[in-house]
Amino acid sequence: MTDLEMTRLCAEAVGLQWKLLPALEGSETYDEDTIIFYDGPYPVKYNPIMNDAQAMALVKKMRLCIGSVGGWSVWSGLQDSGSSQSKDLNRAICMAVAKMQASK
Numbered sequence: 001m002t003d004l005e006m007t008r009l010c011a012e013a014v015g016l017q018w019k020l021l022p023a024l025e026g027s028e029t030y031d032e033d034t035i036i037f038y039d040g041p042y043p044v045k046y047n048p049i050m051n052d053a054q055a056m057a058l059v060k061k062m063r064l065c066i067g068s069v070g071g072w073s074v075w076s077g078l079q080d081s082g083s084s085q086s087k088d089l090n091r092a093i094c095m096a097v098a099k100m101q102a103s104k
Contacts, residue, residue, distance in 0.1 A: 001098060003049055004035065009098035010048050011037050014061055048094050055090040058097050066093075076100060 011018055017038040037046040048054035059066065059074075062082070067073045072089045074096040076082035082100035086092035 001095070001102075006094045006098040007047060007049060008035060009101040010054075010058060010094050011046050013097050013101045014057065016044065016046060049090050052090065055093045058093050062097055062100065064093065064096060 008018060019036050019038070021036065037044050046054065048058055058064070062076060063078060064082070065075050065077055066089070071085055071087045072092040073085050074083065074089075074092040076096065082096045082103075084092045084095035084099065086095060
């Protein structure tokens with residue numbers, strides 16, 4: 001799963017709307033600047049992989065559990081599908097949320 005897909009799934013989990021801008025002519029790839037997230041009518045900068053406050057909001061909203069043994073482990077006590085491990089805490093959180101959201 002790419003960072004862009006993970007971010008989009010996390011945004012959906014917190015109720016943000018999103019819009020994918022068309023790829024540049026001749027390009028078939030997208031980056032973080034090609035997706036715009038909206039909180040109501042207002043565009044917002046959303047990147048919980050890099051933003052600690054946004055990652056912690058995911059922890060609270062999704063009621064995630066966090067442990068650290070040789071890296072970070074994140075899991076949900078409510079769903080079996082949302083578990084992940086990473087050396088980066090924000091990435092582990094986002095991976096777990098994305099898995100949970102994708103399984104819906």
